[in-house]
Amino acid sequence: DVKVTQSSRYLVKRTGEKVFLECVQDMDHENMFWYRQDPGLGLRLIYFSYDVKMKEKGDIPEGYSVSREKKERFSLILESASTNQTSMYLCASSPPGQPGNTIYFGEGSWLTVV
Amino acid sequence: DAKTTQPPSMDCAEGRAANLPCNHSTISGNEYVYWYRQIHSQGPQYIIHGLKNNETNEMASLIITEDRKSSTLILPHATLRDTAVYYCIVWKETSGSRLTFGEGTQLTVNP
Numbered sequence: 001d002v003k004v005t006q007s008s009r010y011l012v013k014r015t016g017e018k019v020f021l022e023c024v025q026d027m028d029h030e031n032m033f034w035y036r037q038d039p040g041l042g043l044r045l046i047y048f049s050y051d052v053k054m055k056e057k058g059d060i061p062e063g064y065s066v067s068r069e070k071k072e073r074f075s076l077i078l079e080s081a082s083t084n085q086t087s088m089y090l091c092a093s094s095p096p097g098q099p100g101n102t103i104y105f106g107e108g109s110w111l112t113v114v
Numbered sequence: 115d116a117k118t119t120q121p122p123s124m125d126c127a128e129g130r131a132a133n134l135p136c137n138h139s140t141i142s143g144n145e146y147v148y149w150y151r152q153i154h155s156q157g158p159q160y161i162i163h164g165l166k167n168n169e170t171n172e173m174a175s176l177i178i179t180e181d182r183k184s185s186t187l188i189l190p191h192a193t194l195r196d197t198a199v200y201y202c203i204v205w206k207e208t209s210g211s212r213l214t215f216g217e218g219t220q221l222t223v224n225p
Contacts, residue, residue, distance in 0.1 A: 004157075033213075043158075043215040090157050092213075102148070103213055105157035 003027070004106035006091050012112045019078040021109050023091030032074035033092040033103070034058075034066060043090065049074055050096075081113045118202045123220040126196075132189040134219055136202030139183040145206045147178060149187045150215070151198040158201065158215070161187065192223045 007022035025032065033048040035058075045058030047066040055066050063085060067075040074093075078085055091106040119137040126132040138147065148163040162169055162176045164185075169176045175188040189196055201218040 042217065043213075045213075088155075092157075102160050102163060104160060105150075108155070108157045110155075 006106040021076040025093040029093040030096045031094045034076045035090040036087040120219045126192045132192040134187040138204045145204045148203045150201045153198045
């Protein structure tokens with residue numbers, strides 16, 4: 001079974017702190033994604049990566065950055081956390097771009113910024 | 115990516131089949147139909163996907179109409195643990211494509 005593991009399930013951080021959310025997948029997938037999910041807004045794509053050291057902006061990249069130094073690991077960084085970044089963050093991975101591939105999600109990280 | 119329409123909520127008795135409908139009238143020929151579910155406070159879980167033929171796996175069956183404008187997810191013997199939000203998505207995975215989740219259907223399985 002594909003496993004996407006997010007290192008922190010629940011975090012509480014202060015405004016202005018730098019926050020790291022880590023994600024590891026064990027299926028040698030090329031593609032990795034970071035989404036956030038908010039009530040009424042659904043899942044929104046923040047950043048994605050199609051290979052090591054490659055990154056592409058999603059729909060809402062402002063206030064975030066990412067790092068992909070190894071194929072299995074994709075990190076989301078909040079440079080200076082703000083209260084509007086309180087949300088559930090979801091990491092996902094998938095094999096290379098072919099129609100019919102499946103995206104697999106992690107369990108989610110609940111971030112509260114106070 | 116094509117948009118989908120799902121009922122906001124459905125109820126099902128435990129042990130009975132749950133049939134969840136989805137309309138996707140603007141689906142294009144190379145877009146797949148995917149179903150995910152999300153149990154409260156957890157990440158979305160992949161269930162099944164298909165292009166034009168009906169599909170079955172250990173979790174569910176997917177019935178796609180011949181014109182591909184709608185589909186039905188069938189959970190043959192619903193249990194209380196199947197209570198979740200079910201998302202129907204039409205998507206073609208290519209570079210730069212977005213997997214877009216709508217509001218889904220809240221399925222409640224009652225004892």
